[in-house]
Amino acid sequence: MAGSVFVIPVLDRWLVYAPLHHASALVNRAAVCRLSEDRVQPEQEDLASLSSLIRSEPPGVPQPREGLVSPQFLGLIPTRACNLRCVYCGFGAADGGCEVMDMALAVAAVDWMAADAQRRGRATLDVHFFGGEPFFARDVVEVVVHRTRAVAAEKGLVPRLEAATNGVYDEDCARFIGDYFEAVVLSFDGFPQVHDRRRSAVNGRGSFEAVARTARILSQSPAELCFRVCVADDNVDHLAETVSWFCRQFQPAAIDFETLQPTSGAEEAGLRPPDPYRFAAQFHSAGRIASDQGVRPSYAAALRETPRTSFCPVGNDTLILSPEGRVSACYLPKQEWQARGLDLEMGRFTVQGAMELDRRAIERVRSLAAAKPRCAKCFCRWSCAGGCHVNQSFPGCPQAYNDFCIQTRLITACSLLAELGADSLADRLLDDRSAMEALALRTSDALEDCEEADG
Amino acid sequence: MGRPGAEKLATYRCAPHVSWTVERNGLLLLNAGNAKACPLGYPQAALWELLSRGNSYRQVVSKMRAIALLSAEATERFIADTMESWVEAGLLLREDRDG
Numbered sequence: 001m002a003g004s005v006f007v008i009p010v011l012d013r014w015l016v017y018a019p020l021h022h023a024s025a026l027v028n029r030a031a032v033c034r035l036s037e038d039r040v041q042p043e044q045e046d047l048a049s050l051s052s053l054i055r056s057e058p059p060g061v062p063q064p065r066e067g068l069v070s071p072q073f074l075g076l077i078p079t080r081a082c083n084l085r086c087v088y089c090g091f092g093a094a095d096g097g098c099e100v101m102d103m104a105l106a107v108a109a110v111d112w113m114a115a116d117a118q119r120r121g122r123a124t125l126d127v128h129f130f131g132g133e134p135f136f137a138r139d140v141v142e143v144v145v146h147r148t149r150a151v152a153a154e155k156g157l158v159p160r161l162e163a164a165t166n167g168v169y170d171e172d173c174a175r176f177i178g179d180y181f182e183a184v185v186l187s188f189d190g191f192p193q194v195h196d197r198r199r200s201a202v203n204g205r206g207s208f209e210a211v212a213r214t215a216r217i218l219s220q221s222p223a224e225l226c227f228r229v230c231v232a233d234d235n236v237d238h239l240a241e242t243v244s245w246f247c248r249q250f251q252p253a254a255i256d257f258e259t260l261q262p263t264s265g266a267e268e269a270g271l272r273p274p275d276p277y278r279f280a281a282q283f284h285s286a287g288r289i290a291s292d293q294g295v296r297p298s299y300a301a302a303l304r305e306t307p308r309t310s311f312c313p314v315g316n317d318t319l320i321l322s323p324e325g326r327v328s329a330c331y332l333p334k335q336e337w338q339a340r341g342l343d344l345e346m347g348r349f350t351v352q353g354a355m356e357l358d359r360r361a362i363e364r365v366r367s368l369a370a371a372k373p374r375c376a377k378c379f380c381r382w383s384c385a386g387g388c389h390v391n392q393s394f395p396g397c398p399q400a401y402n403d404f405c406i407q408t409r410l411i412t413a414c415s416l417l418a419e420l421g422a423d424s425l426a427d428r429l430l431d432d433r434s435a436m437e438a439l440a441l442r443t444s445d446a447l448e449d450c451e452e453a454d455g
Numbered sequence: 456m457g458r459p460g461a462e463k464l465a466t467y468r469c470a471p472h473v474s475w476t477v478e479r480n481g482l483l484l485l486n487a488g489n490a491k492a493c494p495l496g497y498p499q500a501a502l503w504e505l506l507s508r509g510n511s512y513r514q515v516v517s518k519m520r521a522i523a524l525l526s527a528e529a530t531e532r533f534i535a536d537t538m539e540s541w542v543e544a545g546l547l548l549r550e551d552r553d554g
Contacts, residue, residue: 103521139518146504146522150497153480172508179477 004061005054006379006445007032008413011428011435015416016050016447019307019382020058024416025050026425036450054447062309062382064369065317069362073126073162074113075313075320075331076106076144078137084166084207086187086199087269088230090261091131092333100137101323107147108353109321114151125152129163130320130331135173137323145180164228166199167214168207174214178221185256186215188227190242194235198271212249219250226254226298231282232266236274239286247293254296257283259407261391276403277440280410281430300387301408303415307382314344314389315369317362325349327357329365332390340394342368374399377444384408406440413439466550467538469507473546484546493546498523499537506538 008015014032017024027035031047034040040051079100080092110127117125127148134141145161152159162183167174177184188211189195196206218225227246231239239257246255260266260273274282287297301311310316314329321327329344330337337344344365347357372386372393378401386393392404401409410430417426429435472488481500484493495503501522505515520530541547 103518107521107524139514142505143518143521146497146501146518149480150501150522153497158479176508 003376003381003446004058005447007036007447007450008379008416008445009435009438009442010413010417010425011432013425015413015420016054017379017416017445018054018058019379020061021053021056023050023053024420026417026420026422032447032450036447060307062307064309064315064366066366069317069319069357070120071113071116071317071319073128073160073318074109075128075130075318076101076109076134077130077132077320077322077331078106078134078140078144079323080132080333081136082131082133082166083136083168083201084133084199085202085204086166086265088198088232088260088263088266088271090263090332090336092335099323101140101321102351103140103143104351105321105325105349106140106144108351109349110144110147111151112349112353112355113319114148114155114157117157118155123158124160125155125157126160126162129161129165131164131166133166133168134163135165135169135177138169138173142176145176149180166207167211167218168201169210169214171213171217174217175221178218178223181223183224183226184218185226185228186211186218186252187230188212188215188246189230190235190238191245194238194242197234198230198232198269215250215252219252224254225250225252226256227252228256228258230260231257231274231279232260233272233274236278236282239282240289243286243289243295243297244293247290247295251293252295254298255286255290256298256300257286258300259404273403276407277410277433277436280407280414280436283407283411284414284426284430299408299411301380301384301404301411303383303412308385309369309382310389311385311387312389315366317366319346319349319355319357321349325351327355330390337390340390341396342390342394344389368393368395371395374401374405377446377449378405378409379445380405380408380412383412401441401443409440410436467506467542467547468550470546470548475503475507486544486546488545493544498533502534502537503541 004020005018008017014027014029016027035051040047042048081098114125125148129141148161149159161181163181164185167186189198192208195208199207201207243255246252259279260271262273283299290297313320318329319327320331325348326345327347327349329346346361346365349355368389375381375386387404414426473484473486475482475484481494481496482503484495486493502519505518516530519534520527525533538547542549
């Protein structure tokens with residue numbers, strides 16, 4: 001049971017949460033005491049069955065991967081270059097160089113992935129594009145799209161293409177994406193004054209008009225369109241109106257909210273991450289508006305159905321190919337991980353089609369998923385899983401919860417309350433700063449450490 | 456689209472009564488002229504797509520080589536043969552002019 005059953009204070013109630021048992025309940029303090037001390041009376045039927053469930057072995061404890069590398073998807077970075085100069089860019093676009101992936105290298109990688117998918121009996125051939133801006137190297141993307149579809153048809157696989165993009169290109173390119181991609185994550189920060197302040201082109205012009213045009217084209221295409229909104233201190237209080245407008249104008253399938261990752265550029269532009277308590281509250285209200293409109297709100301570290309040990313490609317055996325043929329576990333530029341003392345490189349891929357992976361490097365990267373001491377007693381450990389390995393859970397990161405932890409803990413607790421039909425309790429929680437702090441800053445949620453409930 | 460080096464430069468355009476949709480394994484061409492549907496698998500689907508998006512002949516050859524894993528010569532032959540078959544099927548129109 002240790003480390004798999006958690007109790008979380010929500011105002012005068014307690015949320016009991018056993019993610020590996022897929023169980024949660026809202027109880028009072030006395031019930032927590034009884035659960036903690038294992039003295040539940042048989043006549044308290046509901047509590048007794050909860051106690052019995054959480055004291056049983058969980059059906060499956062997620063473990064870091066072992067054995068042969070089994071990538072879920074192939075990640076391609078056709079170029080690190082970008083046509084925008086976003087003030088908060090953490091992808092090194094300004095000094096990313098202009099190297100473009102050789103078409104033959106890209107095709108060889110797709111063929112390798114297709115052979116691997118077929119060997120493993122997978123149903124799909126999944127290729128995801130990252131950047132830079134992937135469509136800044138449109139020729140490479142076009143070739144990869146058609147090679148993926150050609151080889152998938154040959155091997156009886158379903159092609160699944162996804163891309164993260166800034167949306168700044170001509171209508172023809174947007175239509176191509178809409179025709180051929182299953183899912184597109186489009187960076188779109190909202191109203192023109194917000195979007196243009198942050199996301200301008202190399203010539204300094206805002207990119208709102210082009211992104212809005214792309215969004216309209218994609219929203220009418222078969223591709224699943226997800227907007228990714230960067231939330232900072234200047235737009236956190238406008239999420240609800242931004243979401244209403246997005247839903248009205250574009251009807252995306254999903255809207256993803258992620259908080260600003262501090263960079264020197266963002267600081268120079270006067271942008272700061274939002275207050276995490278405010279973000280959690282605003283995410284909750286904006287998310288409700290989106291859901292009411294049939295649009296899925298999302299936050300990368302949020303609650304999910306299947307427990308996990310990693311929130312990103314790192315530790316999931318994903319192979320991400322850089323323009324020059326290096327294979328790594330992360331799409332961020334190498335210098336970003338190196339600055340955190342991480343080496344996420346796993347090998348190289350050659351134009352001849354040889355995937356040369358370093359066994360020790362793979363084990364080193366896999367082991368990162370298990371090395372997160374800060375998360376050990378946090379109730380989000382199997383959903384957030386520590387967040388980004390480079391920006392949140394890097395080796396030697398502080399033990400205390402940071403802003404990312406605070407907002408994630410609040411958002412996850414509210415999602416659990418919503419699942420239990422306790423929306424009004426979530427609303428009251430998010431309206432009470434001291435109750436939010438009591439929940440968010442609690443150093444251990446483990447049931448076995450629960451002493452406050454006795455007090 | 457013109458072919459460099461040919462005595463006659465040929466320009467092709469899609470027949471006005473032809474439209475197409477993207478399918479999982481290729482394209483489905485719909486010829487309203489004769490009410491026929493013409494499924495295109497790969498690599499033909501890629502060729503149709505590249506031509507329809509305004510790529511130059513040089514770009515089409517370069518991309519088709521990568522997509523179909525053919526030599527330069529085989530790629531040019533594939534393009535010429537495929538386009539000829541589309542002209543015969545009434546899917547493409549050829550307009551010859553002196554080079």
